[in-house]
Amino acid sequence: MKEDFEEHGYIMVRGLLDHDELEKVKVALEDNDAIRKHAFGVADGKGRESMMALWNHPGSDVTGMVGRCEKIVNTCEKYSPDFQPSDKMKEDFEEHGYIMVRGLLDHDELEKVKVALEDNDAIRKHAFGVADGKGRESMMALWNHPGSDVTGMVGRCEKIVNTCEKLLGGEVYHYHTKLMMKEPFTGGSHLWHQDYGYWYKNGCLYPDMMTVFIAIDKITKENGCLQILRGSQNCGRIEHIMVGGQTGADMERVNQLKKVLKLEYVEMEPGDALFFHSNLLHTSNANDSKYRRWAFLCAYNKKSNDPTIKHHHPCYTPLEKVPNNAIKECINFNDISGKDFMDPTKDKTIKVKPKEEETN
Numbered sequence: 617m618k619e620d621f622e623e624h625g626y627i628m629v630r631g632l633l634d635h636d637e638l639e640k641v642k643v644a645l646e647d648n649d650a651i652r653k654h655a656f657g658v659a660d661g662k663g664r665e666s667m668m669a670l671w672n673h674p675g676s677d678v679t680g681m682v683g684r685c686e687k688i689v690n691t692c693e694k695y696s697p698d699f700q701p702s703d704k705m706k707e708d709f710e711e712h713g714y715i716m717v718r719g720l721l722d723h724d725e726l727e728k729v730k731v732a733l734e735d736n737d738a739i740r741k742h743a744f745g746v747a748d749g750k751g752r753e754s755m756m757a758l759w760n761h762p763g764s765d766v767t768g769m770v771g772r773c774e775k776i777v778n779t780c781e782k783l784l785g786g787e788v789y790h791y792h793t794k795l796m797m798k799e800p801f802t803g804g805s806h807l808w809h810q811d812y813g814y815w816y817k818n819g820c821l822y823p824d825m826m827t828v829f830i831a832i833d834k835i836t837k838e839n840g841c842l843q844i845l846r847g848s849q850n851c852g853r854i855e856h857i858m859v860g861g862q863t864g865a866d867m868e869r870v871n872q873l874k875k876v877l878k879l880e881y882v883e884m885e886p887g888d889a890l891f892f893h894s895n896l897l898h899t900s901n902a903n904d905s906k907y908r909r910w911a912f913l914c915a916y917n918k919k920s921n922d923p924t925i926k927h928h929h930p931c932y933t934p935l936e937k938v939p940n941n942a943i944k945e946c947i948n949f950n951d952i953s954g955k956d957f958m959d960p961t962k963d964k965t966i967k968v969k970p971k972e973e974e975t976n
């Protein structure tokens with residue numbers, strides 16, 4: 617969409633408003649004295665005129681809901697090179713537990729990241745299966761330090777790190793990055809959980825932590841997109857229990873919350889990034905489709921929240937930020953030195969199959 621917009625100057629979204637929405641908008645416009653009263657004629661100089669009503673702020677009526685709804689605003693708000701994290705983003709993050717930045721990685725950046733991830737023996741060698749207890753598994757590779765290859769430039773670039781610092785309100789450091797690979801037909805599901813449900817157990821005293829979930833592939837309901845309970849970060853930490861191979865949130869509590877919070881399916885185009893709070897409840901279904909679903913997740917912790925226990929992720933380690941153009945300029949695709957890949961057997965919140973079983 618962004619490419620078409622830049623090349624042709626427009627995009628068309630057919631049926632953006634469905635039948636019911638349109639009927640409501642028509643009622644709001646047609647039976648509206650205020651609109652009629654404020655309408656004025658715009659003459660065309662050929663004896664004809666169109667009537668126009670114009671207002672400066674969207675307001676809270678049905679027409680305002682159109683001007684403020686995410687399907688319109690988020691499309692307009694796609695990442696642009698002059699992107700700066702704003703106060704409004706922080707407000708949204710605090711209220712809903714997430715913000716979406718569409719097109720955070722552009723086409724060229726994404727192509728480089730894909731080369732770095734796909735043609736990488738080290739990532740393949742360090743990947744392990746995370747069983748979902750229902751016979752499926754996702755493959756995951758996880759490293760603790762960003763390093764200096766293309767993937768490290770993503771984890772260290774200003775458009776990501778500065779945004780996390782704005783949203784959490786202070787200096788952050790890289791807690792880990794992971795590549796979550798849900799392969800066609802085999803990729804497993806993820807239980808409802810909060811990331812802080814795990815990280816709490818690592819001696820992180822505050823939930824001043826977050827994840828940036830970047831779509832490498834197109835992510836849809838069909839191939840197991842993320843589902844989130846909007847605003848659930850405000851419920852605090854929920855008890856987490858090991859079920860199958862994964863640790864999940866207490867489902868009795870999640871089911872209660874589902875009755876009062878909005879469940880959102882987070883469909884994403886490649887390059888889109890969801891910045892979400894460590895207490896936001898999320899889950900995802902198995903990939904039953906023929907389409908690969910890879911996601912690249914960078915996690916950050918606040919410097920002031922230095923873990924009190926030495927564990928399998930780093931304690932405070934200053935993050936060396938790089939400018940955004942470092943992703944495009946980086947020519948290191950496979951020198952993974954310094955990344956410190958995780959040995960999954962050291963993480964108490966997941967269960968992995970021993971190597972012998974894996975090869976059977």
Ligand SMILES: O=C(O)CCC(=O)C(=O)O
Nearest residue numbers: 796806842898899900911
């Ligand atoms: O990739 C997913 O669907 C979820 C991943 C996730 O939530 C996690 O690894 O904590």
